[in-house]
Amino acid sequence: MSRIDEAFADGPAFVPYLAVGDPDYESSKAYVEALARGGADVIELGLPFSEPVAEGPTIQGAVTRALEAGMTPETYFEFVGELDVDVPLVCMTYYNLIYQFGSDAGPRPFVERAAEVGIEGIVVPDLPAEEASPLRDACDDLGLDLVFIVAPTTEGERLERIMEQVSGYVYVQARLGVTGARDDVSDKTDDALARLTEWNVPKAVGFGIKTGEHAERIVTGGADGIIVGSALVDIVAEGHREARPAEDVAADLEAKARELTEGAESGYAQRVPEPEHT
């Protein structure tokens, strides 16, 4: 059982996402640590890629700010190495950065370096199960989880192929489209969770979660965790736009994290008792 699995073992997991280096190296570190303080169970740390095709405008903005501030894969790894948090960290990035890293072709050098700085899982939005084996192999060898995304359109054989490969948790995409905070909870979430009941791996729902109330609803519906990105990046972006002190922004992030954690827990409490996940 990996540390990531453990994070899902007792009650619902809150999995926040931030783009590393947004809007600058030091602030970004403070923000990640604030999320940990606010109750994060796992943190997804985005390594910015120039072509974030799966992201909506909010995270595109974060990625652009981070790149403009000079974020690179190597700087990212240094950042992660320096972090003072005690939750499992998952690297989220696009395949080309993984593929290009180091002098050898292929994903192994990237995974080695990630393991070295303490990354425990990887999720790659543009890497479907069909193309994943080289990365899968490297992760297995180095003891990292490889998280896959399951979309509302993923069904039947495709779903099985993904669920056979996934480890850590499965990222349940709550709606079609790209990342971005929304004012409502997608109807499709329940369907998606329903399709996954037969598998034991933890199910974390993402795409559009914005408030504690959303978190509550989603966990009530059966999710083992919630993934929240854009709603947090919005706070970073606003702080940057208004040139607020990093501590203030960090405090807001911590508060938002707490709201979401509490929402998730409250949802969990309301759940019809059912056999707990192992």
Added chain:
Amino acid sequence: MSRIDEAFADGPAFVPYLAVGDPDYESSKAYVEALARGGADVIELGLPFSEPVAEGPTIQGAVTRALEAGMTPETYFEFVGELDVDVPLVCMTYYNLIYQFGSDAGPRPFVERAAEVGIEGIVVPDLPAEEASPLRDACDDLGLDLVFIVAPTTEGERLERIMEQVSGYVYVQARLGVTGARDDVSDKTDDALARLTEWNVPKAVGFGIKTGEHAERIVTGGADGIIVGSALVDIVAEGHREARPAEDVAADLEAKARELTEGAESGYAQRVPEPEHT
């Protein structure tokens, strides 16, 4: 022998052209009369047509001014009827105006009305010999001369066909192109005259004659007359542009006419004596 033939009988004929109604009815009348005083032997009176394809910018300008001032075929005939000059008048216009005049189709009504007001000849720049018979017949019936233009390109059979039909005088186009005063005399003039020696009809040279000296050179070369349009219209245009009194412009036109008449006479005096035209 028509009055036009007679005008060429004793010495070289000066044949000025003006567009009737340029820049207005009354001034135009004064200008035509001034040309008569200046020594004109025949006067070509232009009836303005909206598409003066054979004219250069100077005469186009005259035509435009006259049309804008309201000149129409009927007004033209009234103008001619009112003129106080004692030289033969030749109407120069385009075929569509001749064709459209009066209620009947065909050129006859136009020729009848022209005869009525005292026009003694017609010249139509866009009517080659091939299309001329209806007009030729009407002119013959009503005793008008029909002048044709011979171009530098007119040779051989074409030339014969024209020379068989022409009466009054033949308009010898001194150069290719459109009307307009020039600073030199075309080399082609002599060639053109040479091609015509075998015919007895008077040869009046036009296209580009501007000064008494030009007139002299051309008559020396054997022309029986000179046709001058643009050089005179230039005087009218300048007077109009500078809003000079019509009498002053008329005086200038008379002086210019005199210069051209004298030039022609001086050229005639220098000619190697040759049998006179009948």
Added chain:
Amino acid sequence: MSTSKFGEYGGQYVPEALMPAIEELEDAYERYVLDNEDGFMDEFRRRLRDFGGRPTPLQHAEQLSERYDSEVYLKREDLVHGGAHKLNNALGQVLLAKYMGKERIVAETGAGQHGTATAMAAAHLGMPCEVYMGERDINRQRPNVFRMRLNGTEVNPVTIGRGTLKEAINETMRDWATNVEDTHYVIGSVVGPHPFPRMVRDFQSVISEEAREQIREQTGRLPDSVLACAGGGSNTMGAFHEFTQDAEVDLYAVEAGGSSLEVNEEEGVAPNSASLSTGDEGVLHGARTKLLQDTDGQIMESHSVSSGLDYAGVGPELAHLVDEDRVTPVTVDDDAALEAFHRLSQDEGIIPALETAHAFGFAHENPEKLGDVTIINVSGRGDKDLESVIEETGKRDIAAAPDMDVFTGGGL
């Protein structure tokens, strides 16, 4: 000798200076075009195919067929190199000028389509070329001006008068009269003195030669009607010629109705270009034909939203065919033409020239006239008209037009 008349129409009303050149052209037309001397017509057809892109398709138009309850076929002259039927004639004449040993080409242009076609043909055949174009048209059709320049052609602005096609023709005739010895005047439609109307028609007849064969292949029969817009009438005669003997085929020449069919005698302005429908007999630009003129015989200023139809005259053969009741002249006004422009663009994915749009306007207003099978000649594409269309659409309330928000700030 080929006759110079079509009934009462036609003839050769030009300055004497041009007559020898016209006789020379007549002779060349008969030898090269009619008798295929030195394989002229073979070379012409080969170049029309390889350079020009012929044959053009006859396309069944699915949406229009449904809309009008008639099988509508489009003759796709918009696919000819340069974007209009104009190249058929320009290539023929420039090649003929070469065979005649001429060394320079002049041409007039209205919409710029004949000018660009001539410029392309001249570049293709290595002939120096100058094009006269009214200043107003230069402003209405700037892309075409630029294309001519790119092909190495000089573009001479004509500033006199209203600065449209009529004045450009006048000015080109003046150039020709000046340089007649080494220059050929490539006239852009079935107008002008004989042999132009006949020769241009012969070069354009490839349209109906192809279409007649294609419609029989595709439907096993002849069409009930053929529609073409008519300015000078070259795409019109090109689309009609091979059908004139087929008495059962109705031929509609669609003229520009402009803003109104009424004329303003006072101003000398006809706010339309409907010479076949409303004009009467007279002589212009070398031929007797139907004209927009006042009672004195002065030529009127014509008007149309499409530069290429904006002309006071029309080909003499068309005038004759109208008098003979073989061709039916009809009109479509500016508004209906714009509407038809937008409709065809959206329904069929073909952006027509504004000239061409008139033919579609007629189909829309008179679907009952089409019969069971109709051919509409798509004389050209509308790329040249984008600026005009933005402007003219903006002035009107046109149901079929798209919302033009992307173009805040106007023009292209």
Added chain:
Amino acid sequence: MSTSKFGEYGGQYVPEALMPAIEELEDAYERYVLDNEDGFMDEFRRRLRDFGGRPTPLQHAEQLSERYDSEVYLKREDLVHGGAHKLNNALGQVLLAKYMGKERIVAETGAGQHGTATAMAAAHLGMPCEVYMGERDINRQRPNVFRMRLNGTEVNPVTIGRGTLKEAINETMRDWATNVEDTHYVIGSVVGPHPFPRMVRDFQSVISEEAREQIREQTGRLPDSVLACAGGGSNTMGAFHEFTQDAEVDLYAVEAGGSSLEVNEEEGVAPNSASLSTGDEGVLHGARTKLLQDTDGQIMESHSVSSGLDYAGVGPELAHLVDEDRVTPVTVDDDAALEAFHRLSQDEGIIPALETAHAFGFAHENPEKLGDVTIINVSGRGDKDLESVIEETGKRDIAAAPDMDVFTGGGL
């Protein structure tokens, strides 16, 4: 099952949400395109002929042949409806989307040629369509934007990044990921995840199918070389495909050399679009291919005077053929492309797209590489580029350019 790879290149690197649609597409590609189920390919070929204007001619270019001492033949894709080879693919994909029961089309566009082609095909087939286009490209190719709007297509400006093709593709993928159930993404070149590179190539291969037959008819032999410009590489693969088995035919993919082949790692900018010539392996927009990227793997901003070549990636099959030494990648810079644009316009009376002009630039700089017989693919016409050409020519001293006096006052 059709393989998703070309050697090491290709694959399907897309968000999971798109994978089911891609599998569905793969299935449809195999059934309809490869197996002609329901007569799909027959309908496609018929529409390509009647609506698109195929076949296009293979024209012997007389002036260029003399200039380069080689028999130069031009494959005239500029005569395809819309003005470029792009319709071959757009029509195929929109039709396929119809067969698949999709109800909406999205597409990206750079030069606007693929966008206009898709807009035309969508109007023709009655499909709603939205096109994403970088804001910078919107300004460089305004006539094409307007044409799309006229065909009833929505044009969505993409403001992020430098506002060119790469960003437009990103944004279209996002739309597709959102509306994948009823929407088909008509990608504009041989790029993207499998089956796009293979399918787009199959739709474009009509170019070399025709050309191979035409050259044999006209010369009795195969060419020594085939030249095509390469952005994504669709006209390139279209022109090469049927010749890849003919070992004696040299294939030149002419990339945009931009202002320089040097890159600025600091700024993340490559002032060129030469991914085959200078790029290295990576993953972009769904496929492994050759890319312009920095050492970290961040994609560079590419550059070319021609919007349609301005892309950091290239089709995976071309990358593979280059590795196999079957295709030779070469570059032509902005200046030489502009020079070639003017030269072709004047020499042959064909105004090429700026993209296309690159292929002619290579011929001019390397006439000795052409062999005795060469085919140059005229991928498109230059009407869309007039504004850019005025501007870019004005910045330079281009020997072949005409004097642009008529255009005092700038732009069109």
